[in-house]
Amino acid sequence: MAGRLIAQILVMGTQVVGKAFMEAYRQAAANAAKNGGHQAAKNGGGGAKAAAADAVTRKTGMTVDEAMNILNITKEADLAKITKNYQHLFKVNDKAVNGSFYLQSKVVRAKERLEMEWETQGNPMKIEAETPAVASAETPVSGSPEAGTSTSSHPPKEDKQA
Known part of the structure; x- marks a missing residue:
């Protein structure tokens, strides 16, 4: 009895999924035909x-x-x-x-x-x-040595006095 019930559920589930798949395919084909024709007409x-x-x-x-x-x-x-x-x-x-x-x-x-x-x-x-503007000599660019900042990626070394 339980095996028969499970078999019926499987068959019904397969039918529902199959019908949904076919409907989705029909809708996709209709959309492709509609949009494809519009795109072809638009492109000459x-x-x-x-x-x-x-x-x-x-x-x-x-x-x-x-x-x-x-x-x-x-x-x-x-x-x-x-x-x-x-x-x-x-x-x-x-x-x-x-x-x-x-x-x-x-x-x-x-x-x-x-x-x-x-x-x-x-x-x-x-x-x-x-073209990028060239910086004038009077105004140092931030990050340049003239602006007082180091271009190194390492932190500045501290002077250790004893």
């Missing part, structure tokens, strides 16, 4: 260019639209506007001015994604980063 029917763009998106983990949102630009923006926005966002998020390294890295990745996109389109352009 696919082709080699779309495959290259998809490969770059998979490689970088960022779409062109996301990169443009991060840099706060539109598709019609010229290189000067893109460079200006990139430099501003890079400076604002610098750790030296209490910025966010994470956001600064997102800005750099967005710039790289746009450059990769332009390269796949056969128009390799580079967004110029601002």
Whole structure:
């Protein structure tokens, strides 16, 4: 009697799990068909260019639209506007001015994604980063010997007098 009850429970459990699995598969297939058709229409029917763009998106983990949102630009923006926005966002998020390294890295990745996109389109352009400013001789940089701090990673030795 107990063996028969356990067998019935196993059969019913298998049926429930099987039905749930099939329903999930049908839903996934419907979503793929719906989104795949939308994506193909958006990319102009696919082709080699779309495959290259998809490969770059998979490689970088960022779409062109996301990169443009991060840099706060539109598709019609010229290189000067893109460079200006990139430099501003890079400076604002610098750790030296209490910025966010994470956001600064997102800005750099967005710039790289746009450059990769332009390269796949056969128009390799580079967004110029601002060159770092050279410190003047009158104002010592913190951490430099002129500023009175040691650059060594060891603590300064104390003078022991007897």
